Amino acid sequence: QGGCSRPAGPGNTSGGKADGRPRIALVMKSLANEFFATMADGAKAHQATAGNRYELITNGMRSETDVSEQVTLIEQMVARGVAAIVIAPADSKAIVPALKRAADAGVLVINIDNRLDPEVLAEAGLKAPFVGPDNREGARRAGEAVAKQLDAGDEVAIIEGIVTAFNGQQRALGLEDAATAAGLRIVARQSGQWEMEKANGIAAAMLSEHPALAAILCANDSMALGAAAAIEASGRRVLLSGFDNVPAVAPLLADGRLAVTVDQHGDRLAVEGIETALAILAGAAAPEDRTTPVDLVTGKP
Amino acid sequence: MSAPAGAVVLRAEGISKAWSTPVLDRVSLDLRGGEVHVLMGSNGAGKSTLAAILGGLVPADAGQMTLGPIPHAPRSRAAAEAAGVVMVLQEMNLFPGMSLAENLFLDRLPSRFGLVDRATLHRRAVVALERVGLGELDPRMPLARLGVGKRQLVEIARALDRRCRVLILDEPTAALSARESDLLFDHIRRLVSEGVSVVYVTHRLDELPRIASRVSVLRDGRFVAEHLGGNVAPGRLIEEMSGRASPQGSAAASAPAGDVVLAVAGLERGARVRKVSLEVRSGEVVGLAGLVGAGRTELLRTIFGADPASAGSVRVGDGRAGLLRSPRQAVAAGIGMLPEDRRHDGLLLGQSMRVNALLLPGQPRARSGWIDRPAERRAAEAIRTGMEVDCTSIEQPVGQLSGGNQQKVVLGRWLAAGCRVLLCDEPTRGVDAAAKGTIHRLLREFVNRGGGVLLASGELAELRAICDRVLVMAGGRIVAEFERGWSDEAVTAAAFESAVPTSVEKAGHSS
Amino acid sequence: MNRTRLGEWGVLVFVWLGLVALFGTLADHFLSATTLTTVASRLPALAVVAAGMTLVIIAGGIDLSVGSVMALSGAVLGVAIVQWGWPLAAAIPVAILTGALAGLGTGLVTVGLGIPSFLVTLGSLEICRGLTYAVCDSRTLFIGAAIRPLAQPMPILGIPPTVPVALAVVVAAQAILSRTVFGRHLVAIGASEPAVRLAGIDTSTPRVAVFVLSGALAGLAAVFASARLGSADPNAGAGLELAAIAAVVIGGTSLSGGSGSVVGSLLGVLVIATLEAGLAQLGASEPLKRIVTGGAIIAAVAADALRRRWEGERG
């Protein structure tokens, strides 16, 4: 198909259909993040097995925090003439205006993974069905699983993700909920910026500063891996929890160095978003927001 | 010196070279065993280019060279040196942060398994330094502690240490004092007596009788004349170099001195400038003489506010006496300066002559900071004509101009600014005889219009040609003053008698 | 000089056309008005930051703090509108002023203490990011309707009003550089600061001023970015400094100072934005994106180096 331009704008019904197949864009956060790499793989596998029902374009940002780059991606997808954008927002507020512009151009918007802020959606007058997990609930359950092995009054520490990230904040809140409910004392709480290396340094510092520390609760598995190394270097026995269930933590779960992690089934998340989009494009009514299941994966006790 | 006796050692025939324009046009030169062959010519005549071709630094576009019986076509300086042709460059290529020893032997550091053998290195360095009369220096001290003159000696020592049949010296004495030049000449004579042949590039006519066996003159890249022996009439040489008759009469047609335009009182800066007081009157060119490191450069910079003074005062004309805290204040008060290192401190080499000539606080401008381009071009053209700057257009980058023309641009800038006092630090270093004459004449015209000049120079002939009075500096102090009619011996004696070794170099020893 | 400029720009325009042709062939809707609009709307923030960066680099410095300063200005803008309820017309000058003040701090430390600006801005990069988090409590501030008009495509042209503003800034910066005494002094300082000082010209003021300008332009970029996002994002501008430096250098400005042009930097920004747009429309994989982007930077600079060598040989 040559490079000739085809108008792709508001009201252009043929837009987004190449060879009659709808073209769907999956816009994620950083593909440098394993979780999204898994998500992209799941979507590609689905596209291949679903008998080429649709055409898929996947895109992620260079860095998880560069919201403006995600906005660029949204704009480029509109320019590319997609029928639907399935998006895992890098920020629950800042990309709403761009999505609204996309919707105005006739593109269907499906929200996955990280829920867009309802107030902002209302203000912008945008409707975007949500399919995704409840991060706060997932984290709360992971925290609860750790708390069960501890006594009230025990000292715990939380390593948060990037403090500005919405899912990071949700997970930190969930961990906090669990600790408070079980009467644990949160003696330290710092951001590991989602990074293994940073979390390793912070965990090491927490371990020296708090000799009685009984558990470290991490907001993702990368940071849990870093913390696990710090715990091992200290020679102490400290409980550890993660989030995401990336393949790399399997050995840690197997020998109990990681007590628990949370699987939100990233590969299925994107697929469900895409299925929702296809259904609506085929004429179905927009479904209610749907929370996908999160599963605890526990290690050897 | 005796007439050349030996056989031809190095022969160059029909050498041509073009950069953006032709620089050398079928030049031939032969060098006999045990002779000092002096190359003269105006700035840009092609002397350095010819020397660089001989020394393997740049390839010729056409022509052949033979060294003894074999063809000489060095692909690099190292190759030329291996063949016995060693060159001292005009621009110094040294490393201020590294030690003297390393500077001398950088390309052949004595080593075992890649490790530098420091003991051997320092032993050899002491020997090499002794050859140029710097034997008392610690070879481990960084080169940065030496002044320009001594650095030049280090550069020469570097060449002298190599076994060579041909030594090429490109303006080696431009930065040397009389005493150091004498020392260098002694060396050259010794080498020549050992059979070494020397190609010697200089602008100083007074050196010819002392060392030249033969003088070749280049003009605009062509060979124009050759003289046997060093006793050539200066007027004739200047005519050959410039292609026109030399200007008659000295520039120093002195006008009666007027009011004081610059008064310096009790100026101090650490150990380098000590309680200096002096006056320059309108209509007067006052010279500053002294050995290398006497503190002339420091004094001029301190007066100008480029280096902070610790005490004293400076007054311009009827202005207020006080210290100038920055060049900006100095310029506002009516002082201008031609710095010693004009390439680095005086000019923006990559920028056009227009930009450089008007690099002043009060640039031609129309309103609220916008440059008035036509006015600017007119001003630049005026400077170009007034200063007789030789450039293809006012848009030519000054880096491409010859030394003399570069200096005229800086001078023109200050004259255009309307300053009353000019501080000139070695204003004609590396400048050819014709341009030197022009610069001297322009300075003279400036004082005749009511200005005053304070001029530091290492060349007594220059001081004699232009100065009404000469102050002699040593160890940061003014130690003597001479009116017109002084003798070289008297000035040199004054500089020596009071010469105190500088504390800086002592510190180098003790570390 | 003008011939050289044209040569420089010629190479860039050529590279850019090559990219457009390439992506036009590979992606079916690349050659469309919408692509143009999206590329255009991406330009303003990077273009004004690159303009400021060009002046800083020409004057012999570098400003690594632009990304953080942009985030800080954005946070102040957001807080002013959302929390203090200021009108946009009052909040925008305050955001720009914030950037200018950050630049003033950088400039004063750099010039006052005589430290390389690379290091000072390496420090202020961290400081401003910290301040940003503190100002907006590490949360994205949704500004909403108050600012979005700035980012809405205008009726006929199809581009948002930020684009002409940014172009005007670039033209103004180029004019400052080549037509004013201040600009002339900046170039001279970048070529040789001692020579300028010894010519009796005050070098401290322009050296500080250029950082103030760069900061103010980062503040303006924050306004553009906030308009596009409808929000103030505390993580905005991460890595912006490298993108801006890449644009400036692709645009032919020498990293060692003393020469360059703002218009060239704009072309650099255009090349980068087009590359980004094309790769996104193709849905290129992350590794491929990185490799192509990196290769493009090297290729652009190499092409320029070869052009220079070739021109040098022809004389």
Add this chain to the structure above:
Amino acid sequence: MNRTRLGEWGVLVFVWLGLVALFGTLADHFLSATTLTTVASRLPALAVVAAGMTLVIIAGGIDLSVGSVMALSGAVLGVAIVQWGWPLAAAIPVAILTGALAGLGTGLVTVGLGIPSFLVTLGSLEICRGLTYAVCDSRTLFIGAAIRPLAQPMPILGIPPTVPVALAVVVAAQAILSRTVFGRHLVAIGASEPAVRLAGIDTSTPRVAVFVLSGALAGLAAVFASARLGSADPNAGAGLELAAIAAVVIGGTSLSGGSGSVVGSLLGVLVIATLEAGLAQLGASEPLKRIVTGGAIIAAVAADALRRRWEGERG
């Protein structure tokens, strides 16, 4: 020269002691063996990267790609051990070789085309990151027991074996710099490359070699980091280049080349690591951490500038 060196290092040691005293007062358990172990085990990776960076900067270049090269080497190490089942003894040389090859590429492009290394490494930073994602499919590789022993504290000393190795590398790099012909040529090249070329010395080989060395040391750092973390992380080393440059410059090496010392850089690394550890033990908030880190960089460089000025005035 030696006096100056001592002066330089004196300031740093003083700054470092100040930090230790400060954190010792503010945090309950800062002055403890555990803290020492923590700080010591974090040093090696940054220290060897900073050593390579020091040589590159002294030779007049800069290497922005170290972080990505480290990630790439780590990915290769991880794949070799986990997927190909290679023994550690075989995987480590391959990881280091990977870094060296990346450095070779950078060096050849930089020297061959005569482009500033800032730009070439800005490009190779992206390329190597892309390759890293490609090599390990964007996934963290858990290496585990195979590599952990390298990072376990040794019985009596309480520090992991990576520490003495890193110290040996630093000492060797310093010796190369100040005692070998290669090192002296690097210094001279940094001071004035044309002058070295005119002296008849081949400058291309050392200039390429220094990038190879920097790459190889980034590869070694990958081994250290993987040992400490027990995993190979494709996102490792983000921002490492800035930390290394900060350490080098805090350590007294001039960014414009031609002078500096590797030992100084080690002190710089120590200051940075101590600051990080102290802030983490205090549980400082993210904004505060940023502000303090940025302020510390500026303060360290300012202190050094003031010391120089003061020494300059005394003569």
